[in-house]
Amino acid sequence: MEANQRIARIAAHLQLSNLQMEESSALRIAECRAKGGSPGFKVAILGAAGGIGQPLAMLMKMNPLVSVLHLYDVVNSPGVTADLSHMDTGAVVRGFLGQQQLESALTGMDLVIIPAGVPRKPGMTRDDLFNINAGIVKTLCEGVAKSCPNAIVNLISNPVNSTVPIAAEVFKKAGTYDPKRLLGVTTLDVVRANTFVAEVLGLDPREVIVPVVGGHAGVTILPLLSQVKPPSSFTPEETEYLTNRIQNGGTEVVEAKAGAGSATLSMAYAAVKFADACLRGLRGDAGIVECAFVASQVTELPFFATKVRLGRTGAEEVFQLGPLNEYERVGLEKAKKELAGSIQKESSHFRSVVPHQETITSENNYLIKEIMI
Numbered sequence: 226m227e228a229n230q231r232i233a234r235i236a237a238h239l240q241l242s243n244l245q246m247e248e249s250s251a252l253r254i255a256e257c258r259a260k261g262g263s264p265g266f267k268v269a270i271l272g273a274a275g276g277i278g279q280p281l282a283m284l285m286k287m288n289p290l291v292s293v294l295h296l297y298d299v300v301n302s303p304g305v306t307a308d309l310s311h312m313d314t315g316a317v318v319r320g321f322l323g324q325q326q327l328e329s330a331l332t333g334m335d336l337v338i339i340p341a342g343v344p345r346k347p348g349m350t351r352d353d354l355f356n357i358n359a360g361i362v363k364t365l366c367e368g369v370a371k372s373c374p375n376a377i378v379n380l381i382s383n384p385v386n387s388t389v390p391i392a393a394e395v396f397k398k399a400g401t402y403d404p405k406r407l408l409g410v411t412t413l414d415v416v417r418a419n420t421f422v423a424e425v426l427g428l429d430p431r432e433v434i435v436p437v438v439g440g441h442a443g444v445t446i447l448p449l450l451s452q453v454k455p456p457s458s459f460t461p462e463e464t465e466y467l468t469n470r471i472q473n474g475g476t477e478v479v480e481a482k483a484g485a486g487s488a489t490l491s492m493a494y495a496a497v498k499f500a501d502a503c504l505r506g507l508r509g510d511a512g513i514v515e516c517a518f519v520a521s522q523v524t525e526l527p528f529f530a531t532k533v534r535l536g537r538t539g540a541e542e543v544f545q546l547g548p549l550n551e552y553e554r555v556g557l558e559k560a561k562k563e564l565a566g567s568i569q570k571e572s573s574h575f576r577s578v579v580p581h582q583e584t585i586t587s588e589n590n591y592l593i594k595e596i597m598i
């Protein structure tokens with residue numbers, strides 16, 4: 226093939242304008258990389274032009290485990306793509322705009338990260354985002370089921386406690402559901418917990434690990450301070466302060482941003498930390514353990530966040546809670562009560578938009594559990 230034809234083909238692939246197509250050595254290099262299949266994983270970000278999406282895309286472009294990075298949004302993804310494509314890192318970046326390009330964005334992906342959806346404003350709960358974000362997540366997951374049914378999905382869009390069950394229902398309806406591959410991202414809770422606990426203990430946050438279990442909203446966020454590493458003890462006042470601050474970390478940022486959205490930069494950092502762990506698991510690294518909101522039998526609820534071991538097929542092992550102290554046992558009961566409501570809410574919504582054949586027989590209101598059986 227003639228050099229100019231090759232360049233035109235690659236430019237079309239990368240969705241560049243005529244101006245950008247001019248005799249560019251970068252394009253030739255991009256072609257070599259794409260052709261040569263540089264080792265690494267193919268990752269798509271859905272909602273890539275947003276407050277989380279942009280810094281997340283930048284950090285994933287810097288991740289050496291990523292060979293191809295697809296950036297999808299309903300606005301501004303060509304601009305973000307052009308910008309990031311100038312970074313001299315290994316991943317080849319391609320942009321996709323609007324629903325007609327969703328299929329191309331997703332085809333062949335190993336990992337799909339979803340931060341698409343509206344964020345909170347002061348005075349709102351995450352549940353207030355449900356009506357808009359449920360529909361967005363449903364559409365995007367239908368795309369995943371169709372175009373990359375074996376991809377690992379990292380779901381960030383709120384309310385995570387409900388969007389993960391929605392995604393599960395979409396995948397079940399499509400016949401592609403594998404609970405190991407659907408992970409609600411709760412890493413920001415762990416990142417905050419590590420930071421706040423390190424402040425109290427006077428340690429470097431990089432030395433501190435705090436398991437955070439339950440879900441991702443208010444009292445469903447349950448830090449297990451009795452299991453902090455390195456082993457540490459806390460006064461009742463410290464426990465109360467830390468638990469409240471970790472549970473309200475999102476609201477702290479929403480209020481500080483005063484109407485301009487919620488956590489984006491710390492979330493992008495947390496999302497990349499989690500995505501990198503998923504990719505290392507996919508690569509076959511041993512002993513990769515992170516907290517995530519997943520299908521679970523740890524409690525009577527069908528979904529719950531705990532430590533999981535990430536491997537070649539996703540969340541290959543879901544760990545038990547471990548020993549809890551009295552304060553944590555009380556917190557767990559509150560978390561479960563609240564979580565059950567979020568899951569039930571999802572179930573009712575899903576039934577209203579996607580008719581199901583199963584009959585609701587639940588006596589205990591955990592409707593989603595019935596659907597999963």
Ligand SMILES: NC(=O)c1ccc[n+]([C@@H]2O[C@H](COP(=O)([O-])OP(=O)(O)OC[C@H]3O[C@@H](n4cnc5c(N)ncnc54)[C@H](O)[C@@H]3O)[C@@H](O)[C@H]2O)c1
Binds near residue numbers: 275278384411
């Ligand atoms: N899991 C967590 O810990 C966590 C942390 C922070 C924020 N969030 C949530 O992440 C979501 C995004 O937050 P943000 O600050 O980036 O919001 P944002 O408004 O800045 O960005 C959202 C992006 O999604 C895009 N989008 C909307 N509909 C879409 C669709 N159908 N397909 C593809 N893209 C679409 C928008 O165009 C926008 O670019 C919110 O729901 C927020 O609550 C979750």
Ligand SMILES: O=C(O)C[C@H](O)C(=O)O
Binds near residue numbers: 351441474479
């Ligand atoms: O608080 C929010 O609305 C965003 C996110 O869930 C967070 O924890 O920062």
